[in-house]
Amino acid sequence: MLRLSEFQESARIAWDSLRVNLLRSILTTAGIVVGVVLVVLMGWTIGGLNAVWEQTISIIGKDMLYIDKWDWTGGRNWRDVESRKDISLQQAALLKSRMESAEYVIPLARKWGGSVVKGNSSLMCSITGTTADYANTSAATTLAGRFFSPTEEHSADRVVVIGHGVYKSLYPDGNAVGSILKINGSPFRIIGVLQKQGFLFMDFIDNQVFIPMMAFRAVHGFFDRSFSVGLKCGSEAMLDIVRTEAIGHMRAIRNVPPDAPDDFSINEMKAFDQQAKNIRIGIWVVGMGLTILAFVVGSIGIMNIMYVSVTERTKEIGIRKAIGARRGSILAQFLIESALLCMAGALIAFPIAQGIVAGARFLAVDVLEQEWASVISPLIPLDLLGIAVVVSIIVGLLAGFLPALRASRLDPVEALRYEQ
Amino acid sequence: MSTAIIDIEHVVKRYEMGDEEVYALRDVSLTIGSNEYVAIMGPSGSGKSTLMNMLGCLDTPTSGKYLFNGANVAEMNDDDLASIRNKEIGFVFQTFNLLPRATSLKNVELPLVYAGVSAEERTRRAQEALARVQLSDRMGHKPNELSGGQRQRVAIARAIVTAPSIILADEPTGNLDTKTGHDIMNLFRDLWKAGNTVILVTHEEDIAQHARRIIRLRDGRIESDITNHNHA
Numbered sequence: 196m197l198r199l200s201e202f203q204e205s206a207r208i209a210w211d212s213l214r215v216n217l218l219r220s221i222l223t224t225a226g227i228v229v230g231v232v233l234v235v236l237m238g239w240t241i242g243g244l245n246a247v248w249e250q251t252i253s254i255i256g257k258d259m260l261y262i263d264k265w266d267w268t269g270g271r272n273w274r275d276v277e278s279r280k281d282i283s284l285q286q287a288a289l290l291k292s293r294m295e296s297a298e299y300v301i302p303l304a305r306k307w308g309g310s311v312v313k314g315n316s317s318l319m320c321s322i323t324g325t326t327a328d329y330a331n332t333s334a335a336t337t338l339a340g341r342f343f344s345p346t347e348e349h350s351a352d353r354v355v356v357i358g359h360g361v362y363k364s365l366y367p368d369g370n371a372v373g374s375i376l377k378i379n380g381s382p383f384r385i386i387g388v389l390q391k392q393g394f395l396f397m398d399f400i401d402n403q404v405f406i407p408m409m410a411f412r413a414v415h416g417f418f419d420r421s422f423s424v425g426l427k428c429g430s431e432a433m434l435d436i437v438r439t440e441a442i443g444h445m446r447a448i449r450n451v452p453p454d455a456p457d458d459f460s461i462n463e464m465k466a467f468d469q470q471a472k473n474i475r476i477g478i479w480v481v482g483m484g485l486t487i488l489a490f491v492v493g494s495i496g497i498m499n500i501m502y503v504s505v506t507e508r509t510k511e512i513g514i515r516k517a518i519g520a521r522r523g524s525i526l527a528q529f530l531i532e533s534a535l536l537c538m539a540g541a542l543i544a545f546p547i548a549q550g551i552v553a554g555a556r557f558l559a560v561d562v563l564e565q566e567w568a569s570v571i572s573p574l575i576p577l578d579l580l581g582i583a584v585v586v587s588i589i590v591g592l593l594a595g596f597l598p599a600l601r602a603s604r605l606d607p608v609e610a611l612r613y614e615q
Numbered sequence: 616m617s618t619a620i621i622d623i624e625h626v627v628k629r630y631e632m633g634d635e636e637v638y639a640l641r642d643v644s645l646t647i648g649s650n651e652y653v654a655i656m657g658p659s660g661s662g663k664s665t666l667m668n669m670l671g672c673l674d675t676p677t678s679g680k681y682l683f684n685g686a687n688v689a690e691m692n693d694d695d696l697a698s699i700r701n702k703e704i705g706f707v708f709q710t711f712n713l714l715p716r717a718t719s720l721k722n723v724e725l726p727l728v729y730a731g732v733s734a735e736e737r738t739r740r741a742q743e744a745l746a747r748v749q750l751s752d753r754m755g756h757k758p759n760e761l762s763g764g765q766r767q768r769v770a771i772a773r774a775i776v777t778a779p780s781i782i783l784a785d786e787p788t789g790n791l792d793t794k795t796g797h798d799i800m801n802l803f804r805d806l807w808k809a810g811n812t813v814i815l816v817t818h819e820e821d822i823a824q825h826a827r828r829i830i831r832l833r834d835g836r837i838e839s840d841i842t843n844h845n846h847a
Contacts, residue, residue, distance in 0.1 A: 200727075201729060201731070204728045510712075513712075514713075514714065515729075516700075517673060517700060518706065519726050520697060520729050521694045521698070522693055608668050
């Protein structure tokens, strides 16, 4: 057993020797510094992505189901989906009249690849016709103005609520509400601007405008169009109940034989979870690869310098052995030195990683004005620091083991005779 | 002569140098008792360094028996040997062998660190040991701030701080001028008179003359073992 007095002595010696060779020590830890910086950055990035993703799906609505002809994630055979019959507005209306568990049943007509024109500039975006009920979904939260009312819906007023992406593109100076946009030649008055909803690969969501369903028919028509039906469930707990009920009604409405599969898809935000997860895994794999590489390179450097240290101090090892240091004491002395060296690397890495994190966030939020990035923490979480310290100590112990073992096994007579 | 601390019987130490076998010690038998003052002499190559390493438990014999206070050193493992060196043997080297970055006090404390003595006790005993070698005023100095004689006295303080069974000095005056060497030899005499067992290894006749018993080695064998009646 290593005695406490020996442990303290070892720590003191280790500290002394690091201090005496300060520059060498710092240079030696470069690989460890890079490794720790990478670990911390990776952890922070994944944490930030999670926060952004959470934000996205909570704004778009975790309690929403969408009945579509299409499957959002394209999980099914494309030909099967292609050959499905369109969902008609009549079917949507029937579903609305039969649904009991959903808070709102909201038909949607979409024109992908449509465009809006402001003065001389035109912008590609999708045009969505819907009902005033849409105002009750979390996705309809407005940054300015309001969503259209039932009255405006019923009288097919030419009013439009624009998505955040459209707003940013066409009204960089603000003041969109009250302005006129032309959709397929017809003038629409902007009455609202939606808040930012989609982050990461979801930002196409912000590139759409909402108009009353009947106004949509006037500009783009209902011919050859498949409608979507949004179902607001009220809470995530209701998703399963609403889904089951909707499937039953839709099968009845569309006369699906009992043994045939559904000829429609029920989509929800969760469908994108897998994609978000894949991104995280991708970052993790790349980050881990780089981190391991940095730690391997770093630990080779540490091992090398520890061999140098053992050789330089052969005489000292001999003296210590002569006056009673056991193998374990010498082993511990060099392991502690190596671990301290790596821990010093971790301590150097923290301010660097924190600087990069703060700089990246500043760049995203304040320079590039990506306000979505503001949900990402500007500080490195403490548990990441803890993990980095523990990992660096373990790397130090591993890298220092062979040199320490050699030191502990030196023959005292030989070691005492050693002269530099 | 009283009870035997060291009892060596028919000890052989053989080294392999390539294909050749070199005998550093051939059949050496020797007994050293408590409170003896022994000088081991011999020209270089006589085996005196090997014998000293053996006596100091830094090395073990190829064959033969070595009883230290009755325990068989030849059968001990590294850690047992370290423990014997720590508690029973105080080394004094020709080149002092102090840790260069540690103060006198820390150097003297070092054996107590490996003995697991508490910090307070260590400091107290190290201060006592330094007082015995008249270096109480140099406790905070590092070796490079001390003269050769002072360094050797720090080394002696380190050797006696654990109250060992023997003090083993290898050419302790070899790096010192005559006057300083004389002072150091007086210090050994005082330690011996205070009841310590002192073993000197030297090739200098006048240094050996300080001892009460002189053992001469030649070609790995004891050539003579005499009581010195003219000791200084």
